[in-house]
Amino acid sequence: MSQAATTTQRRVSWFEATARQRLAALLDPGSFTEFLGPAAREISPHLALFGLPAQFDDGIVIGQAKLGGHEVFAAAQEGRFMGGAFGEVHGAKLVGLLRAAKAASRDAVLLLDTGGVRLQEANAGELAISEIIRAIVDLRAEGNSVIGLIGGRAGCFGGGGIIAGCCTRLIVSEPGRISVSGPEVIETNRGVEEFDSQDRAFVWRTMGGKHRYLTGGADCFVDDDTTAFRAAAIETLAGRTPLTVSVLEAEQARLKARLKRFGAAKDGSEVWQALGVTNPASVPGMDTEEFLNATKAVRESADDAR
Amino acid sequence: MAIVGVVASGNLEALFERTDDESACRVEVSTAAHGFQPLWEAVLRDFVARGTGGLRISINDGGARPDMVALRLAQGLRLMQDPEA
Numbered sequence: 001m002s003q004a005a006t007t008t009q010r011r012v013s014w015f016e017a018t019a020r021q022r023l024a025a026l027l028d029p030g031s032f033t034e035f036l037g038p039a040a041r042e043i044s045p046h047l048a049l050f051g052l053p054a055q056f057d058d059g060i061v062i063g064q065a066k067l068g069g070h071e072v073f074a075a076a077q078e079g080r081f082m083g084g085a086f087g088e089v090h091g092a093k094l095v096g097l098l099r100a101a102k103a104a105s106r107d108a109v110l111l112l113d114t115g116g117v118r119l120q121e122a123n124a125g126e127l128a129i130s131e132i133i134r135a136i137v138d139l140r141a142e143g144n145s146v147i148g149l150i151g152g153r154a155g156c157f158g159g160g161g162i163i164a165g166c167c168t169r170l171i172v173s174e175p176g177r178i179s180v181s182g183p184e185v186i187e188t189n190r191g192v193e194e195f196d197s198q199d200r201a202f203v204w205r206t207m208g209g210k211h212r213y214l215t216g217g218a219d220c221f222v223d224d225d226t227t228a229f230r231a232a233a234i235e236t237l238a239g240r241t242p243l244t245v246s247v248l249e250a251e252q253a254r255l256k257a258r259l260k261r262f263g264a265a266k267d268g269s270e271v272w273q274a275l276g277v278t279n280p281a282s283v284p285g286m287d288t289e290e291f292l293n294a295t296k297a298v299r300e301s302a303d304d305a306r
Numbered sequence: 307m308a309i310v311g312v313v314a315s316g317n318l319e320a321l322f323e324r325t326d327d328e329s330a331c332r333v334e335v336s337t338a339a340h341g342f343q344p345l346w347e348a349v350l351r352d353f354v355a356r357g358t359g360g361l362r363i364s365i366n367d368g369g370a371r372p373d374m375v376a377l378r379l380a381q382g383l384r385l386m387q388d389p390e391a
């Protein structure tokens with residue numbers, strides 16, 4: 001019974017949990033106050049036109065809470081409703097939350113689980129993505145942190161991938177995937193020779209949590225476990241990382257160097273080889289502890305801008 | 307108030323709210339799958355027979371089968387029995 005509240009220290013998979021279960025496990029018990037909850041019935045005004053069912057929270061849960069005693073604003077996307085995609089209401093809720101976080105001078109925690117923009121309300125969704133990016137930058141410019149947590153079913157794609165790139169820090173688990181164009185999109189546009197979306201192992205070698213951690217695209221790699229995400233989030237929130245021009249310039253230089261160093265690689269495993277990982281072929285089979293030990297010394301360090 | 311489930315294929319969400327009318331249970335079902343009214347009525351009749359007065363239940367259906375509907379209703383009812391709901 002995954003839905004049931006339990007007091008035992010049973011392992012709960014982040015991947016399998018719903019948005020609400022993730023928030024309940026991540027945040028300090030009983031500290032969460034939801035804004036615009038399901039009873040407000042702020043549903044999508046567009047989905048009914050397509051004969052599609054709405055969800056009362058439009059696939060995102062937002063609110064205020066404590067995390068390790070630290071006051072935060074939190075948002076969690078429900079990856080199983082419309083692939084966690086951004087629609088008009090869904091996006092507006094996140095924009096509002098980030099602006100409220102800035103007004104209150106609080107850090108934000110984003111539980112991202114999204115395929116990108118919802119095609120049935122694409123213009124509104126695209127606008128929302130830009131507004132979210134602006135709101136994240138504004139919040140970070142004030143010295144607050146925006147932490148992204150990625151390990152859900154839908155991964156973090158499209159505009160969600162760009163939003164992830166704007167976060168102060170990212171925490172990822174092995175099932176988590178981060179990219180802008182997803183596997184099927186690349187295959188459709190560039191052909192199966194370029195990217196075989198059916199090759200699950202290849203998808204994870206190029207977009208999966210381990211690869212993103214190794215190339216510095218994510219800062220923290222954790223087990224697919226809600227308590228591991230919670231511990232990593234609390235630790236990450238303890239650091240202060242301002243967003244400045246010099247941080248961005250350093251990041252630009254790092255990305256240029258990365259392209260030069262790995263630009264010819266055709267597969268994630270070639271990148272790991274170039275990084276100096278001993279026996280790159282064994283990386284996908286390693287458990288978290290083995291993986292962190294084997295790669296700590298060689299991974300590309302993520303910096304603040306990413 | 308309680309919310310259970312997700313609007314996904316073969317699943318549904320059900321929002322439970324309290325009303326003042328202890329003698330009635332009001333259920334609203336929103337679904338894109340038409341032609342299943344007798345089935346919904348049968349499942350809901352079974353459910354309200356357990357004594358669900360004073361509840362308003364709003365369902366967004368993603369094409370759930372009757373066993374899933376019964377499961378979500380039972381989960382929601384249990385959450386509403388929690389004194390904090």
